[in-house]
Structures are given as C-alpha cells and as structure tokens.
Amino acid sequence: MSQTPEQPLERSVPTSADVARLAGVSRATVSYVLNNTAAVRISEPTRRRVREAAEELGYVPHAAARSLRAGHTRMVLLPGTHIPVGPLYSRFLGEFQSALRRLDYTVVQYGGIGLDGDEAARAWAELRPVAVVSLGEVTLTPHGVDVLKRSGARAVITLGPRRVEGAHSLVMDQREVGGCAVTHLIGRGRRSIGVVMPEEHGLRMFCEPRFEGARNAAACKGARIEPLPMAYEVESAQALAARWRSLRLDAVFAYNDEYAMLLMRALQDEGIDVPRESAVVGADDLLLGRLLRPRLSTVAIDLVAGRRLAELVDRVVRDPGSEPEHHDLMTARPVHRESS
Amino acid sequence: MSQTPEQPLERSVPTSADVARLAGVSRATVSYVLNNTAAVRISEPTRRRVREAAEELGYVPHAAARSLRAGHTRMVLLPGTHIPVGPLYSRFLGEFQSALRRLDYTVVQYGGIGLDGDEAARAWAELRPVAVVSLGEVTLTPHGVDVLKRSGARAVITLGPRRVEGAHSLVMDQREVGGCAVTHLIGRGRRSIGVVMPEEHGLRMFCEPRFEGARNAAACKGARIEPLPMAYEVESAQALAARWRSLRLDAVFAYNDEYAMLLMRALQDEGIDVPRESAVVGADDLLLGRLLRPRLSTVAIDLVAGRRLAELVDRVVRDPGSEPEHHDLMTARPVHRESS
DNA sequence: TTGAAAGCGGTACCAT
C-alpha cells in the first residue's frame, strides 16, 4: 500500500548548497543558521526560510566535510572490545561511554581484529580521533602511540596489563587477581594449589597474568602451583576431575567463577569433598556463585568508575602536555564463602 | 631516560603535500604511489623516494578527506549494542563483524544512547555510512530509515522484534522464546504458569515480547499466565519464593537461565520441590544450567550465522534496488532436562 | 612519467 513513487535510485544527497539555493540565500547563511552561530545576526524570516528548506530536502550535514574544515574531531576511538568479559567490565564500559557523551565526545568503536599493533594504530590514525582509549584487545606499541600522536590524537590511553611508553596507561593488572586468590588459599592452610588455565583462545590475555600472579604469590610462601588446562565444557571438567586425586592438590583457583562452578560440580560428581578435600576459589564475584552449595569463594574485582576515566580523557585532551599518568584501574579483594 | 626532545606541542600533522615536497614530486604522484594506482606508471626510483618521505614524516592519510573526495565510504555502522545480552549474541556479533571486514568494510559502532529514534538516525546519517545495521537498541522509524537512505546509505537493515517499513528487516522475534517455553510446560501438564519479568531496565526490550509470546501460547491452550516482577538479586528471588505458595502456580518460565537459576535456588530453599511442585524453565541454554540439580530445562536459541548477515549487507549495498527482505533471524527450541 | 588544477561539503573571514 506504499504510496512512495519509485524514486531515481541515485538521487544525490542534498548539500548545504542545495539548501541555500532553495532558500534563496548563500551557503554561508545556511551554515550560520543551522549552527546558530552567535557571532552573526540573521533575521528571523531568513532563519525560517533556511530551516524550512533544510527540512524539506532532508538535509543532514556531512561530518567528514565539517571535520576536514575544522581540522579536528571530537571523536574518541575505542578499538573494538568484543571479548565477552563479563558483566563487570560491560557495566564499566557502558558508564565510560555515557560519561564521554555527556562531555560532548563522539564515541566510536572500531575494531582492529586481525591487524597487528602497528597496522591497527595506523588504521585508527586515519580517522584522526582526538583520543584513543585502547582496551587491550590489540597491544599498542610505543611506535603505535607515536603514530597516533603525530596524526593529531591528543590523548592516547591504554588499559592493560602493563604501561606503554608514551601513553597514559591505566594498569589493570590481572596478576593481582591470581595473587589474591592464592594468598587467600594459603591463608586457609592450603599448600598445593592448582590454577585452571582456560583453553579458550580469547582468554589468554587474562588468564596468563592471573596465573603469573598466582605463581608469584605461591613462590613467596613456599606453596606448590600447578597449571591445569581446561576448556569451558562439561567433558573437559569431568576429565580433569577424573584425574584429580592423582594431582594431589588441596586447592584450586579456577580462573573465574564460571570455570569454578563447572569444575566444582565435576569434582563433587567425582565424590571429592569441597572444601575439605580441595578448596575452590573463583573470581568476579558473580551472583550465581552464591547459589551453589557450598557457596563459592571468589575474588571480587573493583573497577574504577567509568566517569573517572572519561574525566581523565577529557583532561588530557585539554592539556596534552601533562605528564603521562599511570593509575591502577582495578583492585582485587578476596571474598571468603564456603568453598575454601 | 627518554631521549625524545620536547617537541613543539602543536606540531602539525603531515599531509600528502608535505610528503610531495620532501620527495620533490607533486601531490598527484604521492597519491598514485601510495595507492598503487594501476592506471598509471611511476618509475621505481620515484616510488622509493615517495615511500621514504612518507615513512620519514609518519604520514597517515586522512580518511575524512579521502571519503569526501570519493563521495562515498565503506563504513558499516552498527549503532552501539551495549546491552549485556549473553554469549550467544556476542558470538554472533563477533562473527558478523569479522565477515564484514573480510568483505572490506569498515565496521564502526556508534552509540545512540540517550537519543530518540529520529535524532539517532540523523546523527548516524552525518557519518554517511554505506550501510546501517541497527540491532534494536534504538528503534528505527520509517522516517529514520528515509533520512539514512537520503543521506546515501545503500543498505538499512534492522534486527528486531518487528519489521520496519523501508528497511530490510531481520526479525528476531523474542515472542517465540516465550511461546516455546510455555508450550513445553503445557505439554508437560502444567496449567498455571508464572512468567518472570526482570525489573532491570535494559531488559524490557527482550522480556516484554517473551511475555507476550507466553501469553499467546497460554491463551491457545487455556492455561493461566501470571507475570512475576523480579530483580536479579538474591533478596528479590527470596521474596518471590516466600509468597510462592499463595500464587498457586505449577510452573514458571523465568525469562532466561540466569533468572531461572536464581529463582530455582530460592524456591528450593523455601522447601518447594522442583519440578514436582513447580516446574522451572529458563532460556539461552547456558552451560551452567546443566550443572544444577535438577538440571535446568531451557529454551535453546539458534541465531543465523554472522557470515550470512554480512553477505546480505554486501548484496544490498551492491544492489540497493532489490526488494526489502524479511527473514527470521532466530529460532527457538525447547530443551527438556529435569526441572520441568 | 609527471604536474597543474578542479572539486568533494562545510566554515569563517572579510567585504558589502
């Protein structure tokens, strides 16, 4: 029932010149009116004519042309984060983006999957963002940072396991998580501690530092650490549980709560008493962990508020000369329940 | 220990003109060399000089200038999806994006939070994307679709609960999920069925259609349906469980597996036998549901492959004249375990 | 093989 007459397929997109023509004014006037330029007075009748013309043509300004002319953008680039990293991190990211928008930035996620660090940096630089906040999916090198800065980025901020030369680094040290879990277990009298290493590819960035932290903490206190490869599948957990007693472990840090729940169920099915025979600790403090019996001990992770990170971005954009800062983004804290 | 001399803060970004100057050639030549333009022969020594000059200056082309000149982009806009919608949907999204990149599109996520449908469409149109794939966070109106098309978008595709006039709509009908769950419960002999309605704000888009589907299915078969508001918190589930017997329900569809796990635990703690006294069904077929006792019945959701959606985008971009299509994106299928 | 120049769509300075 659509009445729309078939329109010529390549109807060209209206420009400010079209609006000017239709309103019978110059392009300059169109620009003044549509941007409410304060420095210039335009009569009310003219304003109306311009606005009506724009409306009628369905005029939408061309962002690329505008920023080309302006010589800068308000774009904050978030190299795409598509790691499924749990509700905590999602909430943080959401907060961060809203806060940036309130500060009048345009947030754009642009993935760099399949590119190495420096290629990705180049691709990002082509967009001339005013700031780049790299969340660690692609590792930025000092050279990459330099490329971005030379292309006009006033703030380059990395969130990741370690500092990056030249950038403001928000250190999110996953080692703390592993350290925290193992310290807790040792405090509960455990001495032979397994550490689950997820076999899923995308998790390496998280699980390796967690393991390293666990190893370091154990080394301090003379405990034994055993890496335990395991996939997020029932069968994999069962296979691990089946050889559990031969491993002679009295505790396990299971990478996170989901792996912990999976492994704990498999251990129980194998007749292994948790926590008596083996303690289990997860991480992330998921709600679901509290529903298990025994209730799952975990490592709670507190992230800085997204708003604070947005403010840092804004401050650095306004004053790029300020010394790079290196904050801790994250703190870890053991939560003792019943499984340890 | 950084040797970098303090550089002038506003060192201007190198342009192709700078490269040309340094290499002693014209800007045209620079363009030819750096783009490997086939239609023109440039001598090898010249090529080398140009490349070296570009390298030395850290030249990165300006994407906005390029697309302004070209008159079009290869940008596919994904209005930002930051609803934490579970691993299924994340995987689908990841697949989709990689597939688009393989087809040589630039995928950009650009949020429209806090804008209404038409404002958002305008904001997106400013970027002149060649395609927009709206994943339903912001509801596109027919007018919004028109704005996008008039600004040059060759494909406008919506994924959501219903078709949108003028766009290619991939219908992802959450009603199926509710219908599937309730039909399953009725088939198991249940007649008074509660439907959990999450109180979390961002979930309304999903839970309302699921409820509607449940209601319709129940109406067909003469079963009773009761909406049950509940937050994703232990206390909320406990409160609901405490008044459970007064509700006189013999089954509950708990929105998804997470809410189901939460509620099932609360019911059990209240001494209510699952499934004898009340059956419980979730949705999403999470791995964790299989670990509970009784094992959680659920509704498995199959999404179309991301690659297929990417191919649709590409096809529509190449031939925008083709009739809008309206596919089903999703199918739901009951998985009977022990809780129902 | 290379260069000169036009033009993409806006913005803002300088005239009028």
Place this chain on the structure above:
DNA sequence: ATGGTACCGCTTTCAA
C-alpha cells in the same frame, strides 16, 4: 544582515 571566497586533504582527469 548577508554574500563572496579561500581553504581543509585527497583523488583524478587532462595536459605536457
């Protein structure tokens, strides 16, 4: 109060 116009960075036709 408005118009003319130069310019942002890049590509591409045409001429040399």
